[in-house]
Amino acid sequence: HAKDALSLAQMQEQTLQLEQQTKLKEYEAAIEQLKNEQIRVQAEERRKTLSEETKQHQARAQYQDKLARQRYDEQMRQQQLANEENLRKQEESVQKQEAMRRATVEREMELRHKNEMLRVEAEARARAKAERENADIIREQIRLKAAEHRQTVLESLKTAGMLFGEGFRAFVTDWDKVTATVAGLTLLAVGVYSAKNATAVAGRYIEARLGKPSLVRETSRITVLEALKHPIKRLASKAQDALEGVVLSPQLEARVRDIAIATRNTKKNKSLYRNILMYGPPGTGKTLFAKKLAVHSGMDYAIMTGGDVAPMGREGVTAMHKLFDWANTSRRGLLLFVDEADAFLRKRATTGSLILTFMGFSVFPLSLHASRFMLVLASNQPEQFDWAINDRIDEMVNFDLPQLEERERLVRMYFDRHVLKPATEGKQRLKLAQFDYGKKCSEIARLTEGMSGREISQLAVAWQAAAYASEDGVLTEAMIDARVADAVQQHKQKMEWLKTEGAEASKGTGRNPLLPFPKGTAV
Structure with a gap:
């Protein structure tokens, strides 16, 4: 096996050589990596040096x-x-x-x-x-001047007496002159008396036709005297949106907008105006919409209250006739708004005074349609109207209490008007603390359920008054919450009084006191 052992030894030798080469390459790679690390460290040191030099230059x-x-x-x-x-x-x-x-x-x-x-x-x-x-000479001159003046006066008096006597003697002896003089004086006296009476009659006629009647509490119609004082006031007035500043529900808003468009086109076409009955709880925007409707249509408006007619007794008929005559003289058209109309237009069977009932029907013509004025009735108790009045109304609109969405719009509008604008304009002593205004308005809208737009407006005015009453004039969130709590409590108290009044009224009329009181009853 020597040959195999030699081959094995060669193979081992080759393996060792390969291992040596591998280690050599690893050493070379380590050396190369060490060089790269040194280069990187040198670069980092150089960068730090440059940064430090830059900082030193900047500091210098x-x-x-x-x-x-x-x-x-x-x-x-x-x-x-x-x-x-x-x-x-x-x-x-x-x-x-x-x-x-x-x-x-x-x-x-x-x-x-x-x-x-x-x-x-x-x-x-x-x-x-x-x-x-020169004293003697001066005294002599004064004496001569006095004598001359005395002589001149005596002669003038003598001449005047002679002329007056001769003229009076000639006048008395001539009967034609005496008769003509007496007739002239008589005619002069008659002319003065006639002119005085004619002037009084003309003044009363002008006052009845152009002056503001006693029943009208507020009007936008300019009288002759105001027109002479302010000739450009009428030219400066511009038509406005009928719902500007009026917050209503979407359904009611669409309906009253149709009424505003129809009224404006009626005035343009010189047609007959339609008469409207607006009913609902107080403070829901009936009077405000009537004013906006008149301005939007290019008409004048006049506001009266039915409660002013009752104390006048029989003289109320004459006053109402004067009012309608005055309304018919308007060239621009007049919107006559009668608030609390049920005060003198109640049912004949339920009214306490027949004089008011017959007076109410006697002042209204058989047909209320006119081309010079538009009649708008408002009532918190529409069920009290006599049927004859209801039959002459063309359209009835229910102004109900605002819901959550409408209340939030009202709160935001009055908060902007009475708090934000005075605080940002800087003309008044009012500042506003830092809190989430939008969130607070939404919270107030939820708390004021059942309150009318007028009550929400009064609440905003109460916020402003609270800021003015404070020492630093700053309106805080706690102050707003306190006023809201007071307003809610007062509203509940009013509702309790209303229920008590309804229960007492139901005892006298035979109604069941457990049934709810008629919707829209006035407080």
Whole structure:
């Protein structure tokens, strides 16, 4: 087996050689890796060195810049001190010059005054000496002038008496002149009396046609006197959106917008206006929408209250006729809004006074349609209307209490109007603390369930008043929560009173007190 052993030894030798070569290559790779690591370390050191040098340069530059700024500030301070010193010296020089000029002027005035006094004294002495020397001549002249004046006056009186006597004697002896004079005086007296009465009648007619009737509480119609005072007020008015600032439910908003468009087109086409009944709880936007509807349609509006008619008794009929006559004289068209119309248009069987019932029906014509004015009735108790009135209404619109979405829109609108705008404009003593306004408005909308738009508006005004009452004028979230809690409590108290009033009313009318009170009952 020597041959096999030799082959095995050769193979082992080759294996050793391969292992040696492998180790040699590993050594070479390790050496190469060590070189690369050294290069990387050198590069890192170089980078750190450059970074440190950059920082040193920046620090040196900043320090030099700081020194330059300090030198510049010192130079500016020295320059300012030098300027102030020069200005002070100039002011002192000006003050000295002004003092010298004032002293010179005072000296000149003093010398001029002395010279003037000497001249006046000399003139007075000369005038007194001349008057003493000419005293006799002056007295003689005065005596002659007085005698002449007396003689002239006596002759004038004598001549006037003679002329007046001869004229009166000729007038008395001529009966034609006497008769003409008496007739002229009589005609003059009749003319003065007639003109006085005609002026009074014309004034009453103009007042009835153009003046504001006593029942109208508010109107946008400009009287003749206001038109003369403000001739461009009418030209400056512009048509507005009928729902601007009015928050309603989507269904009601679409309906009232159709009414606004129809009313505007009715005015353009000079057709007959339709009469509307708006009913619902108080504070839901009936009066506000009526005003917006009139402005949107290019009409004037007039607001009256049915409660003002009741105390007038029988004179209310005349007042209502004057109101309708005044409404018919409007050239632009008039929207007559009658709030609390049920106060004098109740059912004949349930009203407490037949005078009010017959008065209410006597003032309304058989057909309420007109081309000069539009009638809008508002009531919290529409069930109290007599059937004759309901039969003459063209359209009925229910203004219900705002729901959650509408309440949130109302809260945001009034919060922006009464809190955000005064706080951002800076014209008033009002500041607002930092909190999530949108989240707070949504929370308030949930808490104010059952409240009307008017109550929400009053709540926003209460927030503003709370800020004004504070020491620093800052409205905080706690103050808002406190006012909201008070408003909710007051609303609950009002509802309790309403239930008590409904129960008492149901006892007198035979209604079941356990049944809910009619929707829209006024508080």
